[in-house]
Amino acid sequence: MKILYKGYILFLLLILPLAFLKGQSSNMIRVVKVPVSTGQYNEMNAILVQDGIAFCSDRRTSGVVNNRTFNGDRVYSIFFAEREDTMKWGRTNIFSRDLLSIFNQGPFCFTPDRRHIYYTSEVERGNSAFKRDFKNRRGIFITDKVADGWSEPRAFEYNDPLWNLGHPYISNDGKYLFFSSDIPVGYGDSDIYMCRWENDSWTEPEKLGPEVNSQYSELYPYFSPAGELYFASDRGGGYGGLDIYYSRIKSEGWTKPVLMPEPINSEADDFSLYKEQDGESGFFTSNRGRTDDIYMFISEIIRKSECNELVYEQFCYEFKEVNSMKFDSMPFEFEWDFDDGTKLKTNIAKAEHCFKEPGMYVVKLNVTDMITGEINHNETSYLLQIERTEQAFITLPDSTYVGDTIKLDASMSYLPGWDIAEYYWNFDDGTADKGIEIKKTYLLKGAYDVQLIVSSKPDPEGNIKETCVTRTIVVEER
Numbered sequence: 001m002k003i004l005y006k007g008y009i010l011f012l013l014l015i016l017p018l019a020f021l022k023g024q025s026s027n028m029i030r031v032v033k034v035p036v037s038t039g040q041y042n043e044m045n046a047i048l049v050q051d052g053i054a055f056c057s058d059r060r061t062s063g064v065v066n067n068r069t070f071n072g073d074r075v076y077s078i079f080f081a082e083r084e085d086t087m088k089w090g091r092t093n094i095f096s097r098d099l100l101s102i103f104n105q106g107p108f109c110f111t112p113d114r115r116h117i118y119y120t121s122e123v124e125r126g127n128s129a130f131k132r133d134f135k136n137r138r139g140i141f142i143t144d145k146v147a148d149g150w151s152e153p154r155a156f157e158y159n160d161p162l163w164n165l166g167h168p169y170i171s172n173d174g175k176y177l178f179f180s181s182d183i184p185v186g187y188g189d190s191d192i193y194m195c196r197w198e199n200d201s202w203t204e205p206e207k208l209g210p211e212v213n214s215q216y217s218e219l220y221p222y223f224s225p226a227g228e229l230y231f232a233s234d235r236g237g238g239y240g241g242l243d244i245y246y247s248r249i250k251s252e253g254w255t256k257p258v259l260m261p262e263p264i265n266s267e268a269d270d271f272s273l274y275k276e277q278d279g280e281s282g283f284f285t286s287n288r289g290r291t292d293d294i295y296m297f298i299s300e301i302i303r304k305s306e307c308n309e310l311v312y313e314q315f316c317y318e319f320k321e322v323n324s325m326k327f328d329s330m331p332f333e334f335e336w337d338f339d340d341g342t343k344l345k346t347n348i349a350k351a352e353h354c355f356k357e358p359g360m361y362v363v364k365l366n367v368t369d370m371i372t373g374e375i376n377h378n379e380t381s382y383l384l385q386i387e388r389t390e391q392a393f394i395t396l397p398d399s400t401y402v403g404d405t406i407k408l409d410a411s412m413s414y415l416p417g418w419d420i421a422e423y424y425w426n427f428d429d430g431t432a433d434k435g436i437e438i439k440k441t442y443l444l445k446g447a448y449d450v451q452l453i454v455s456s457k458p459d460p461e462g463n464i465k466e467t468c469v470t471r472t473i474v475v476e477e478r
Contacts, residue, residue, distance in 0.1 A: 028299065028300045028301045028432055029261070029263060029264060029297055029298070029299055029300065029301075030297065030298045030300055031263045031264065031295050031296070031297050031298075032087065032295065032296050032297075032298070033289070033293055033294070033295050033296075034046065034053075034089065034283065034293075034294045034295060034296050035089055036053070036055065036079070036081045036089055036092050036294060037289075037291075037293035037294050038057075038059060038291075039289065039290060039291060039293070040059075040291065041057055041058050041059035041060075041074070041291065042057060042058045042074075042076075042291050042292035042293075043055055043056075043057045043059075043079075043285070043291075043292060043293055043294045044056055044057070044106070044107065044271075044272050044285040044292050044294065045106055045107040045108060045220075045272045045274075045285065046272075046274060046283035046285070046294045047108075047109065047110065047274055047283075048274070048276060049080070049110065049114065050114070051082055051083060052080055052081050052082040052083045052089070052090070053080070053081055053083065053089075053283070053294075054078055054079070054080050054095050054108075054110075055078070055079055055080075055081075055294055056076045056077065056078050056079070056105060056106030056107060056108060057076065057077065057079050058073070058074035058075060058076050058077075059074075059079075061077050061094060061100055075101075075102065075103065075104050075105075076104045076105055076106040077094065077095075077099070077100060077101075077105050077106075078094075078095040078096070078099055078105050078106060078108060078117075078119070079092050079093065079094060079095055080092070080093055080094070080095040081093075087296070096149055096150050097149075098143075098149035098150040098151075099117075099143065099150055101121070103121045103122045104120065104121050104122060104138075105119050105120075105121055106119055106120055107119070107120050107166065107167045107168070107220065107272065108120065108168070109168050109169045109170055110170075111170055111174060112170065112172055112173065112174045113174075114145070115144065115145040116142055116143070116144050116145065117142070117143050117150070118140055118141070118142050118156070118168040118170065118177070119140070119141055119142075119143075119153075119168070120138050120139075120140060120141075120165075120166035120167060120168065121138065121139065121140075121141045121153070122136045122137070122138060122139070123136060123137045123138065123139040123155070123159050123160075123161050124136050124137070124161060137160070137161055137162070137163060137164050138164040138165060138166045139155060139156060139159030139160070139164070139165050139166070140155075140156035140158075140159060140165050140166065140168050140179060141153040141154065141155055141156065142154050142155075142156060156168075156202075157201075157202065158195075158202070158204070158205055160183075163181060163182050163183050163184065164181060164182050164190075165179055165180075165181045165183075166179060166180055166181070167179055167180040167219055167220050167221060169221050169222050169223060171223045172223075172225045174197060175196060175197050176194055176195070176196060176197070176223060177194065177195040177196075177197070177202055178192060178193070178194050178221035178222075178223055178229070179192070179193055179195075179205075179221065180192055180193070180218060180219045180220065180221060180231075181193055181205070183205075183207075185207065186207060186213065187207075187210060187213040187214060187215055188213060188214050188215040188216045188217060188218070189215075189216055189217040190217040190218060190219055191207055191208070191213040191218055192207075192208045192212055192213060192218045192219075192221050192229075192231055193205040193206060193207055193208065194206050194208060208229075208254060209253045209254060211247060211253050211254040211255065211256055211257070212229065212231070212247050212254050212257060214233060214235045216233060216234050216235045216236075217233060217234050217242075218231050218232070218233045219231065219232045219233070219242070219271060220232045220271045220272045220273075222272070222273055222274055222275075224275050224279065225275075225277065225279070226279055227248055227249060228246045228247070228248055229246060229247050229248070229249070229254065230244060230245070230246045230260075230273045230275075231244070231245060231246075231247075231257075232244055232245075232269075232270065232271035232272065232273075233245055233257075237259075238259055238265065239259075239262065239265045239266055239267055239270075240266070240267035240268065241267065241268050241269035241270070241287075242269040242270060242271045243259055243260070243265045243270055244259075244260040244264060244265055244270050244271060244273050244284060245257035245258060245259055245260065246258055246260065248444060250445075255444050255445070256443075258443045258444065260273070261431075263297075264284060264297055266286060266288045267288075268286055268287050268288035269286065269287045269292075270284060270285070270286045270288075271284065271285055271286075272284055272285040280298070280299040280301075281296065281297060281298045281299060282296070282297055283295065283296055283297070284297065299430070301426060301430070301431070301432045302424060302426060302432065302453060303426050303428075303451065304426075304451055304453060304468045306468075307451050307453075307468035307469055307470040308391065308467070308468060308469050308470070309469070309470065310391070310393065310394060310469050310470065310471050311389045311391055313388060313389055314354055315354060315355040315356070315357070315358065315386050316352065316353070316354040316355075317352070317353060317354075317355075317384070318350065318351070318352045319336065319350060319351050319352070319353065319363060319365075319382065320349060320350040321334070321349035321350065321365060321379070321380055322380070323380075330369065330370075330371065331347075331369075331370040331371065332347075332349075332367055332368065332369060332370060333345060333346075333347060333367070333368040333370055334346045334347070334348070334349055334351070334365060334366075334367055334368075335365070335366040335367075335368070336351045336353070336363065336364075336365055337363065337364040337365075337366070338353050338355070338361060338363050339361040339362045339363060339364070340355055340356065340359075340361060355386055357386075358386040358387055358388045359385075359386055360383070360384070360385050360386075361383075361384045361385075361386065362381055362382070362383055362384075363381065363382040363384055364378050364380070364381045364382075365378070365379045365380040365381070366378065366379060367379040388414040389414065390414055390415060390416065391413070391414060391415075391467065391469060392410065392413045392415065392423075392452050392453075392454040392467050392468065392469045393410065393412040393413045393414065393452075393469065394408065394409075394410065394450060394452050394469060394470075394471040395408070395409040395410075395411070395412055396408045396409070396450065396471060396473055397473065398473065398474065399473065399474040399475070399476060400442065400473060400474075400475055400476075401475065401476055401477065401478050402442060402443060402444065402445055402475055402476070402477050402478070403441060403442075403443070404441065404442075405439050405440070405441045406439065406440055406441075406442075406473075407437065407438075407439055408425060408437070408438050408439075408440055408450065408452075409436070409437045410423045410436050410437070410452055410454070411436055411437065413452075413454060415454065415456075415465075415467070418454075418456045418465060419456055419457045420454060420455075420456055420457070421455050421456055421457040421464075422434060422453075422454070422455050423435055423436045423452065423453075423454055424452070424453040424454070424455070425438060425440075425450065425451070425452055425453075426450070426451040426453070427440055427442070427448060427450055428448040428449045428450060428451070429442060429443075429444065429446075429448055442473075442475040444475070445475055445476060445477050446474075446475055447472055447473070447474050447475075448472065448473050448474075448475065449470050449471075449472050450470065450471050450472070450473055451468055451469070451470050452468065452469050452470075452471075453466065453467075453468045454466070454467050454468075
């Protein structure tokens with residue numbers, strides 16, 4: 001994977017250890033190489049546009065033109081492929097010939113209205129740029145949609161010939177611009193910065209804090225509609241090379257980054273993640289093959305739109321003697337025998353009792369006349385059959401702390417007549433698991449609606465039963 005910064009294009013080699021939170025692999029994410037990837041050239045930075053995807057590639061822009069830098073690297077341009085189906089793509093074409101240049105165009109992003117493109121390119125475009133020993137820096141450039149195509153690019157106001165800026169991404173609401181830069185005031189080799197759109201212009205760049213940035217390189221920021229900042233980093237402790245992490249903004253700063261699981265991350269360089277609107281699928285780039293290629297990921301995690309609320313059973317009842325009026329004029333003592341080893345004496349003809357478990361109980365009432373001492377055994381008896389609510393059942397704590405491991409148990413589920421095939425857990429954080437008893441560690445603060453989906457084996461006619469319950473757990477920071 002080539003980092004589009006140092007000079008023209010250099011290879012990333014530095015890999016050193018650093019602490020992080022590792023996302024739990026759900027093994028429920030499918031990854032497919034998008035066929036726009038040639039295997040011969042490099043493709044990266046896929047972004048959804050109307051009817052397809054735009055991406056950048058260093059492939060030829062024609063059979064004649066093959067732009068290269070002085071050190072032999074091909075120049076990146078923006079291409080487009082029409083989407084014919086969820087997994088089927090049409091022919092790849094130049095996105096717009098108005099944008100073709102002898103300089104790089106990418107990584108890039110669109111503004112939410114798709115009328116402006118922000119892209120990474122060389123800062124110096126005069127005669128100096130064509131001198132072999134000149135060290136050109138990268139900056140951000142902007143082109144605008146006009147009636148007959150796209151305008152000449154203009155430079156981002158914070159470009160500087162002394163350092164690199166690149167990998168721009170603008171949030172869905174247009175309020176924030178994220179980019180990566182090796183400005184020397186940062187934490188490491190390259191850090192992520194943010195500008196705010198105020199008074200029709202971008203504010204001065206703000207360096208994101210040490211929760212996101214490290215002493216190594218943070219690159220390719222992407223801010224999802226759900227408020228998650230995804231980026232690539234070569235910090236240690238990952239799967240290898242560049243790995244994709246995400247963090248969420250909080251009242252002060254950002255949460256500790258979470259490492260995306262396999263198969264999105266790998267031992268190769270993985271970067272430039274982008275999500276579709278549903279949040280369950282998207283694109284990323286990886287050089288796990290011979291070149292940088294675009295991959296599509298599809299979450300196969302099951303999440304029900306509706307689940308039953310969990311019924312908490314206490315088996316508590318109130319008992320009352322139906323002929324209690326005849327005891328109102330004289331003093332009596334009432335002894336209740338609940339047939340579960342428990343007895344209760346009252347001075348009125350009613351009682352409350354909670355049974356520990358379901359079953360068949362014969363509740364008896366003995367009445368003693370307090371004046372004569374006469375005992376009327378079995379004045380009344382009740383035959384009580386207590387049955388459990390037929391439901392899947394979740395046993396878990398009401399709250400926990402970030403980083404703590406908790407146990408979730410489905411063994412209290414009561415589904416008589418079911419030949420259960422699977423207990424499926426959705427943790428409401430993008431991960432899932434299977435099993436009657438499992439362990440889970442939440443990595444971010446929040447309230448999570450855990451779903452337990454229980455399904456049966458097919459009956460002789462092939463019918464499968466399924467039920468779902470939900471329970472909330474609150475995750476706090478220590």
